[in-house]
């Protein structure tokens with residue numbers, strides 16, 4: 528049997544531990560993701576979503592618990608060491624690509640796992656260019672004709688679509704999506720979400736996606752977890768998830784957490 532892609536066991540995160548401002552942000556999270564699971568994470572403000580993603584990515588040292596990727600214990604590995612296994616797309620379309628490099632240069636740098644040394648040594652090879660053109664064409668945004676354009680000159684949505692492509696060029700073990708469509712207008716957000724689902728399905732990727740949009744969390748992905756005060760209160764998948772509506776989800780949240788969801792960003796989405 529193959530190892531799960533991600534195993535988080537007994538994860539606790541404290542901020543300012545031992546001070547009057549102590550904040551127990553994650554309270555014993557257990558989460559296992561199998562290959563091909565596309566999991567939406569939803570929860571109110573301060574529920575612990577970013578803290579969980581940061582703990583998995585390695586940008587936050589773990590207070591207690593363990594994080595394994597592909598069976599390997601990475602709990603004490605740096606972000607850089609984990610970057611071989613994990614790709615992350617952030618909310619800000621400006622994060623994740625170099626504005627003064629062209630589209631093809633950014634893609635080439637991503638293919639070389641961000642190694643400037645390898646990038647400067649070989650530049651963009653002809654076979655790479657052909658592959659980038661094909662991949663960009665599959666997005667249906669006309670970006671295959673913009674290979675030579677500086678990425679900083681593209682719109683937020685175009686840039687985020689390319690960042691997504693960059694993040695998945697090397698087929699990461701785990702893709703982390705950190706509210707990656709939240710800064711886009713609704714129409715562009717829908718386009719980038721559909722592209723995300725397309726890429727995740729085509730490459731059979733395993734992904735963990737924070738969103739404030741309940742409808743997106745229900746529409747996309749094959750599993751959905753809800754966090755509340757540092758704990759997983761809802762974990763639904765497959766058919767059970769497919770049959771849920773937004774009101775069902777709010778009711779489930781209330782039932783499990785003992786209080787109604789109050790986050791406006793979630794409620795108004």
Ligand SMILES: Nc1ncnc2c1ncn2[C@@H]1O[C@H](COP(=O)(O)OP(=O)(O)OP(=O)(O)O)[C@@H](O)[C@H]1O
Nearest residue numbers: 542543550552570571572573574575576577578579
């Ligand atoms: N660097 C930090 N220092 C101190 N407290 C922090 C820090 N980061 C997060 N917290 C606290 O930890 C708790 C969880 O925060 P987190 O950002 O993970 O929530 P979230 O679910 O991502 O919320 P939001 O939807 O508002 O982004 C909150 O109480 C927050 O104030």
